[in-house]
Amino acid sequence: MDAAPSRLMQMPSWLLSEASLHAHRLLTAAFATAGSRGYHYRLLAALREYGPASQARLGRRTAIDESDVVAALNELAAGGYVKRTADPEDRRRNIVAITATGAARLRRLDKVVLQVQDELLRPLSNAERELLIDFLRRVLQASNDSAAGI
Numbered sequence: 516m517d518a519a520p521s522r523l524m525q526m527p528s529w530l531l532s533e534a535s536l537h538a539h540r541l542l543t544a545a546f547a548t549a550g551s552r553g554y555h556y557r558l559l560a561a562l563r564e565y566g567p568a569s570q571a572r573l574g575r576r577t578a579i580d581e582s583d584v585v586a587a588l589n590e591l592a593a594g595g596y597v598k599r600t601a602d603p604e605d606r607r608r609n610i611v612a613i614t615a616t617g618a619a620r621l622r623r624l625d626k627v628v629l630q631v632q633d634e635l636l637r638p639l640s641n642a643e644r645e646l647l648i649d650f651l652r653r654v655l656q657a658s659n660d661s662a663a664g665i
Contacts, residue, residue: 534635541631549627551620554579554587556628559596559613559621567612569602596620 523529546552557577562568565576574584588611591597596617602608613621636644 538631538635541635542628545627545631546624549624551624551627552587552590554583555591555596556621556624558584558587558591558611559617559624562597562611562613563618563621567610569608569610571608573611591617594620 542553546556554577557579558573561573561576568576570584570588571581573579573588574581577584579587588597588599592599594616595614597611598614599609599611602610636647639647
């Protein structure tokens with residue numbers, strides 16, 4: 516006879532936290548193997564999705580602290596993945612854009628992320644994965660709505 520699940524294994528908040536830690540470990544290791552970091556991926560993905568932006572706007576879009584944004588962008592610029600130009604409206608501000616090299620790098624990192632997703636969700640069928648994604652989106656949307664006062 517199987518033992519009943521522990522009290523923690525009945526708590527969605529604990530399960531989500533543990534799953535998040537596991538996903539973070541997998542992503543961190545996979546990005547390190549690819550010679551990258553999660554901040555690099557987030558910044559490149561935001562630039563691809565939204566286009567060129569100031570460093571401050573990138574920080575807000577990616578939820579990365581401004582000092583960490585600067586450090587990560589310095590690393591990306593050194594690799595030729597992004598370029599900074601002075602904002603014509605405010606020469607004190609830099610506008611950051613993804614380069615062709617950066618777009619190619621992002622495509623490679625997208626593949627890394629997909630491999631991690633497959634590893635993370637291996638125990639689930641495709642239908643279960645879709646349900647999980649839908650449930651998580653709904654939980655996050657409710658959180659975002661609550662934070663926005665909706």
